[in-house]
Amino acid sequence: MKKIVKISLIVLGSAAIIFAGVMLSYRYIKSMDVIASEEVNKSATGSHVLLATQGSNFKNSVMxxxxxDLKGENIHISIVDTTKLDKVKASDYDKIVLFTTVQSDDIPKNVTKFMDDNDDKSIHIAVTADSNRWDDKPKDVDAISEASKSENKQTFVDNLTKAITSP
Structure with missing residues (x-):
């Protein structure tokens, strides 16, 4: 094999390995933590709301x-991680609120599947995205999308609170 071909293969192989490493590192850094399930106002007799979210500094602060803000309200809120949506029976809840992240131009596949499986249910979704956009948002989904920056915290707090408390 000619020396130039060997050098070219080594350079291309190295570039591919570096690219894969950068992509995996980015994915790891941007991945969301899994949160523990919890109940807010468990003894409330009002509506029962499912709030599915993910863990990150921004989302934890919003949550x-x-x-x-909702402590002591007559609303029972069950908070679960979005990775556990496959174990959720949507009919057990009066309202469903999803707080998730766009990764690789779309929301997690299990969140999309949950929404598709429960398309007869009114689902409110709030989406964070580094790009401030959710380009692949389905036309029939009512959602807000903002960057997960501290100046947007109150927007998400207000939006989630309104989704939970509105009749």
Whole structure:
């Protein structure tokens, strides 16, 4: 084999390995944490709301504020991680609110599947995206999409609180 071909293969192979490493690192850094399930206002006799979310510094901050704002309200809120949506029976809830992230131009596949499987149910969705956009958003989905920046925290708190408390 000619020396130039060997060098070219080594350079291309190295570039492919570096590219794959960068992509995996980016995916790992941007991946969401799994949150523990919890109940807010468990003894409330009002509506029962499912709030499915993910863990990140931004989302945790938003969720802490939402829980604080709704503490003591007559609304039972079950908070679960979006990775557990396949175990959720949507008919057990009066409302469903999803707080998720766009990764690789779309929301997680299990969230999309949950929405598709429960298309007869009114589902409110709030989406964070580094790009501030959800390009592949289905036309029939009512959602807000903002960047997960501290200046947008109150927008998400207000949106989630309104989705939970509105009749």
């Amino acid at each position: 802490d504020q939402v829980k604080q």
